[in-house]
């Protein structure tokens with residue numbers, strides 16, 4: 001009998017199961033371990049790959065419905081190496097690339113029929129499969145429609161761009177669709193929080209970007225547009241996502257910044273830098289000029305807030321303005337959004353285009369007073385909040401953010417899960433933030 005949880009390094013020369021052999025039921029797992037090893041072997045016979053490239057290739061092969069975790073791929077690779085079927089060679093980037101050996105090729109040839117079966121295996125449909133039938137059907141329909149349209153004009157760049165746009169819009173829509181749709185017939189319906197704030201992991205990627213242009217958006221905000229072909233697969237789904245900027249000769253001085261906007265077609269990314277007492281990030285932004293380079297990493301993940309709230313309150317200082325602007329622009333018609341932002345003066349206020357109904361309040365105080373909670377706290381205490389369910393988002397200096405969080409949770413009794421607060425910087429400490437404010 002095969003062991004479902006056999007140790008990955010256990011020597012095992014047995015060929016993988018042939019399809020349907022012995023009438024064994026597969027349950028919810030699409031592949032057993034032995035089969036997964038054979039599948040990986042097939043993938044690296046095609047071309048040498050890193051572990052995460054194998055995961056990606058398998059995901060693509062199975063239309064994203066099946067995604068093996070690194071916890072099964074890496075042990076399987078070690079097993080293939082132990083058996084002499086694969087070589088794991090460092091590629092200079094600190095990672096190892098798996099390449100098939102002659103022995104591995106011989107093993108693959110001996111198990112060709114089983115390997116071919118794996119490559120054509122479909123996710124079991126129906127209630128016991130991982131993907132519900134309507135989803136599989138919809139994906140098949142999309143593929144068929146795409147094939148048909150691309151066959152009409154295979155090299156028409158306008159058609160390709162338009163179709164890619166539609167698909168990306170659908171992907172964004174899918175990422176933010178609550179599991180239970182809002183129903184106007186059930187006004188008191190409460191969505192569980194894990195369906196409202198969904199977390200999405202992204203492949204961690206480092207990129208070196210080139211400055212395309214810089215400008216002062218306002219007297220205390222520098223906007224820098226960066227470009228690189230590497231941005232073609234940049235993804236940031238959440239308004240308050242952050243990337244790491246690397247400074248210093250070793251790149252060991254890291255600072256967090258919000259992707260204010262990005263365009264994968266144009267291969268560009270926009271960052272807004274608040275101007276204050278210069279640390280390496282601010283100093284770089286102040287003197288940046290076209291042609292300069294900037295190393296970035298991430299975003300590592302996105303927390304997407306589903307559009308299920310009646311109102312949103314966004315509070316912060318200059319460093320929060322990029323995330324606040326992004327969220328205001330993203331909100332849909334019919335939503336109320338209130339912003340309360342502290343900046344040095346009237347000329348530092350910004351306007352955003354939005355379909356939502358936006359009420360802006362601005363507080364003026366000098367940058368030197370940015371770590372004093374009083375100005376924002378006093379204004380927050382005076383706010384009249386709309387009826388209905390609201391989401392409160394706060395980002396400022398850590399002590400300021402903490403005082404604001406305390407006010408909404410303790411003085412106003414706002415539900416904790418429906419509030420997100422972060423210290424975007426810590427007064428007197430370079431390169432420090434406090435994202436949880438515990």
Ligand SMILES: Cc1cc2nc3c(=O)[nH]c(=O)nc-3n(C[C@H](O)[C@H](O)[C@H](O)COP(=O)(O)OP(=O)(O)OC[C@H]3O[C@@H](n4cnc5c(N)ncnc54)[C@H](O)[C@@H]3O)c2cc1C
Pocket residue numbers: 240241242255256257258259272273274275276277278279280281282283318319320322323367370423424425426427428429430431432433434
């Ligand atoms: C998730 C996240 C997203 C962020 N997004 C943005 C963004 O899009 N744009 C942006 O401008 N900032 C953003 N910040 C804040 C930014 O990372 C910090 O302000 C960072 O400290 C600036 O780096 P620096 O090298 O200029 O200064 P540092 O070397 O970190 O600090 C030097 C000195 O300046 C002080 N200081 C840091 N920030 C400020 C400030 N705003 N005002 C006054 N004194 C300050 C420090 O306390 C320290 O004493 C974000 C932070 C987080 C955590």
